[in-house]
Amino acid sequence: MGALAKLARSGLWFGGVLILLAAILIGIDVFLRKVFVVSIGGGDELAGYALAIGTAWALAATLLDRAHIRIDSLYMLFPSAIRILLDLVGLVLLVGFFGLVFWHGLGVFEQSWTSHSRSQSALETPLIVPQAIWLLGLAMFILVGAVLFLTALARLLRGDRAGVAELVGTRSAAEDVAEEVRAAERRR
Template identity: 45%
Template sequence: MYQTLFAYIFRLSQFAVWIGGSMMLLSAIMVSADVIARKVLGVTLGGSDEISGYLFAIATAFAFPYAALHRANVRIDVLYMRFPRRLRGLLDILGLTLLAGFAVIVTWRALATVSVTWENGSHSITPLQTPLIIPQGIWVLGWCLFSLTLLFILVSLISAYLRGDARQVQKLGGAMSMEEEIEGETKGVTPPAPRAASLSAGE
């Protein structure tokens, strides 16, 4: 059951981050096209800055779950790595609890904002008059997924800690070691071919 749920959340976060990445690419294309049009044609593509702002906010929210699952959030671990393993586990639980609490509060307030937007039929005060329920509704989906992901990781982390499974605690919530970061950065990189044992006389 746990593995199935974890696999589902993991695939969902991957799908979300791909959508977010596509939105960032689209935003860059729109802004670039607007700049070129202003320079070459002397015209502007109206609304590119507004739409790119919506896309950036949505893409950021969609990337949070993936970052949480891959422990990509910034950690200050100068002293952390010197602590005993059990103490590091407690700090991992504390840190994730605070992060999950923050995410839940933001998600709660975001849902309230979207609810007001829906009730009032709010539009942006720009020439596009964008119905705000569209970007806000998509944006809050990312925050909901982020909160659920953090709560799932937190429950799994506490369970692993109580079982005394230090490896699982580190895998779920621990700060990445230098070796793990190097492995992640070099994953998929083909090492250079070894030089021939014998060199020609001219070399």
């Protein structure tokens, strides 16, 4: 898990930098359009690629941080055994959904590869490049999700319910506050 967590954290930074660069590019393009009535051209295409790739690469770290959005209004009212079951089912469904996205993305990638597809913009980007980087991010998320599920299942079989909740459960308000306090102390 440690190596996967480091890889996921690196993917998070990679995705974040891509999205930041896209925002800067769009800002420059807007400025040039407004002031000089000229455009960079292709900025929206690159920003689209950055958003898709950045999101895919951030999914794994978000999963490990238990930061995906959940609606837990009733969740906290259930006994711990049902919460653990819901957490594991939710993890399987989330990773399964992205497994389907990955599967269909492979089909699109294969089509782009065989037909040598390029974007229809002035950049004429070979589509396999952003598609491959996007698919790698999804693959990392699926791998992290599978390892997380197996680790949680192993803890459950050992009877470590608290350990399962720590891995895949919804973050409590107390955990969020403790994390914010630690972050504030690190900034000082």
